[in-house]
Amino acid sequence: MENKKRLPEGTETAAGDAIGFKPLYAQVRERLMRRLVEGEWVPGMLLPSEMVLARQLNVSQGTVRKALDSMTADNLLLRRQGRGTYVAEPEESRILFQFFRLSPDEGSPSFPDSRVLSTSAAAPTNTEKQQLGLDDTDEVIRIERIRSLAGEPILIETLTLPSNRFPDFDHLTIIPNNVYRLYSERWGITIGSAEERLKAIAASARDAAKLGCDPGEPLLLISRVARDLENRPVELRWSRCISRNIHYSVNLR
Incomplete structure (x- = not known):
């Protein structure tokens, strides 16, 4: 559970961000996208667990999961059953x-x-x-x-x-x-x-x-x-x- 007062839906923010109008998961997605853009996460890399990411960003695990699901739907990440979430590689057939x-x-x-x-x-x-x-x-x-x-x-x-x-x-x-x-x-x-x-x-x-x-x-x-x-x-x-x-x-x- 997050150690902060809940804000009205659509105004909750990830740690360090000013209050905005985007849903929290969308703000978390943007922060995670920066890790791809800046090369912190590279193709083929195994991502930290949802629990670890939630702790880093001071949000709930469910919020992190929704952000990761959005990135997976856009083929930026790959979920591998029992192995975790990876940065998608361009040679992947899909x-x-x-x-x-x-x-x-x-x-x-x-x-x-x-x-x-x-x-x-x-x-x-x-x-x-x-x-x-x-x-x-x-x-x-x-x-x-x-x-x-x-x-x-x-x-x-x-x-x-x-x-x-x-x-x-x-x-x-x-x-x-x-x-x-x-x-x-x-x-x-x-x-x-x-x-x-x-x-x-x-x-x-x-x-x-x-x-x-x-x-x-x-x-x-x-x-x-x-x-x-x-x-x-x-x-x-x-x-x-x-x-x-x-x-x-x-x-x-």
Whole structure:
């Protein structure tokens, strides 16, 4: 039991915080999120028990559990029966599919392979500046790659990253398939959320040659802005997808 007078619901605060209007569990979540952002908790790490966290934050164990449940629902943490709560790792399959929504029309979903076509540094376009919050003096890194399922190319994509968030990216000799794991392990940037927009387009001659389809064939264009745990944009991605044998799948709740 907490050793303090109960405040009206929605105004109770975690230790050291000024009274606010957020529910207490949401304030506790914010404090725990800081531990992820600041690198105190790293991917794969076992978290302290709910009891220990409750003691540290001077709140009830139930409040801590609700905050952890919220973070687990957002795929930031993983609960392992009988073993505890861990910081989610980008290579976990359910984390991967949180950000990859293409599935074959027949058969089970699988994660695609990748082949990098080019990597370059350049000045940002107006769209890149707007989407990534960049200035005229900033530079970006662009990666173009083809992704395949069962050996068949299904999409070509362009990733744009702000150079100041990814120093020495151009020194990489190998860019792995799972770039979100690379961001996390090398630069301490964890992707916490992403916004996507879908649009039908016709394949350009260049994309058609890379994908092995006819120019003008319908493609699904997916534009994505990925954000870190502080909600700052860190990646702009344009994916042009052959949709003749695949579909975009999402569960609505």
